[in-house]
Amino acid sequence: MTAAPEPQEPRALWASGSSSVPDEKGGGLFHDPVMVEEVLGVLEGARAGNILDGTLGGGGHAEAMLSRWPRCRVLGVDRDPDAVERAGRRLVPFADRIRILEMRFDEAMDDARMKEKGLEGALLDLGVSSWQLDADQRGFAFRRGLPLDMRMGGEEDGESAADFLNREPEAELARVFREYGEEPRARRLARAVVRRRADRPFETSDDLVAVLARALGRGPSPRDMARVFQALRIVVNQELLLLSQTLPRIRDALNPHGVLAVISYHSLEDRIVKGSFREWSLDCVCPPGLPVCGCRQRAMGAPLFRKPRRPTDEEISRNPRARSALLRAWRKAA
Ligand SMILES: C[S@@+](CC[C@H](N)C(=O)[O-])C[C@H]1O[C@@H](n2cnc3c(N)ncnc32)[C@H](O)[C@@H]1O
Structure with a gap:
């Protein structure tokens, strides 16, 4: 990999x-x-x-x-x-x-x-407030090793980004990556997510980086990460x-x-x-x-x-x- x-x-x-x-x-x-x-x-x-x-x-x-x-x-x-x-x-x-x-x-x-x-x-x-972005445990901004959360309303506010990645069918993942992240390789990425979660559930941003790297065949750029993070934030919060x-x-x-x-x-x-x-x-x-x-x-x-x-x-x-x-x-x- x-x-x-x-x-x-x-x-x-x-x-x-x-x-x-x-x-x-x-x-x-x-x-x-x-x-x-x-x-x-x-x-x-x-x-x-x-x-x-x-x-x-x-x-x-x-x-x-x-x-x-x-x-x-x-x-x-x-x-x-x-x-x-x-x-x-x-x-x-x-x-x-x-x-x-x-x-x-x-x-x-x-x-x-x-x-x-x-x-x-x-x-x-x-959008989000600066402290939401800066708080590591909220998982809004991409930094290594942080939980995939992104719920604006905190832990009581529905499902986290990790829950979404671990639960949704492949077609829905692809739709969200495409429509909310404008991700050109949405289907490939969705397939990689489903393959990966069969082994081990998503927990942290590192898990997502690894899957992106596999789907893209290279290390994801900040722009690649931004697209996927945007898609997840939008869907998690129903923005x-x-x-x-x-x-x-x-x-x-x-x-x-x-x-x-x-x-x-x-x-x-x-x-x-x-x-x-x-x-x-x-x-x-x-x-x-x-x-x-x-x-x-x-x-x-x-x-x-x-x-x-x-x-x-x-x-x-x-x-x-x-x-x-x-x-x-x-x-x-x-
Ligand atoms: C860009 S900040 C607003 C900053 C604010 N205008 C100020 O002067 O500090 C966006 C805020 O909207 C909140 N927010 C986003 N979607 C919301 C929603 N559907 N209902 C209520 N608050 C929401 C976020 O939690 C965040 O605190």
Whole structure:
């Protein structure tokens, strides 16, 4: 078997939207929020209203809103108990205007208080937080000898990446590698996974490196690893499914003129956001060629800008993990 070389700068591959910055409050690490000014710019209309931060993380975006806009109220949710704990500490000065809940953003849409009052603004900053990436036992970033976990909500949050590799049929493995990792050798890789687990179950990143090396006939590059890790992270956390199910629910919870802002970090997420915003903004969905419109659809709102916004070069040089961030925003009609 070909020996796997040590990948170079593996963390630089990750579309995380984060960087680690020192936490003055206790020596830990805070997540450095991306595109803060741009996010505040698009959510400006919500400055005196109710805002959902569906991916609270370390609370950086929430803190920016709460400190800049003294009349806004924020519902901050995150599926990661660690995030809830960190953001809770950070946001103590705003305790009278923020409610923090440990849950997924799709679950937050059932919150009675939010449903009653509606939202003036909402933010989804997808991806993972810097401490999730940096915590070895979480298994998000590729480093040698670490558990294959990747559950954003911790050990109670469904099955780990190792469970997935040890259980799924070959065809499903191939689909996930192909669709979520855009892996060109998905079938070959799936076959190698099934062959390997018949001997010994997957436990650590080293097991995956060995299988990739066998499937590729060479040591996997950081790019090869990134594709497979991306696929596993997406499927373990049901990221795309939850995103596509939750976007319309947030749209429905927005009050007139309310704005939904989404920061995505890879093309699969961005495709869902772009497609949803486009579909909600159509005045007519009749098949082309009909002489008269029969669908009676009316646009529910419009995107704030056509092309996604990106971080400035200055932000990327300060926070390289921001470099794949794409911000889109949509405003509900009156
Ligand atoms: C990029 S970080 C957000 C950082 C945050 N904006 C800040 O300023 O610190 C993404 C966060 O979203 C959380 N997350 C991802 N998917 C989620 C979901 N479906 N429901 C709730 N939280 C989710 C992750 O646990 C992670 O903490």
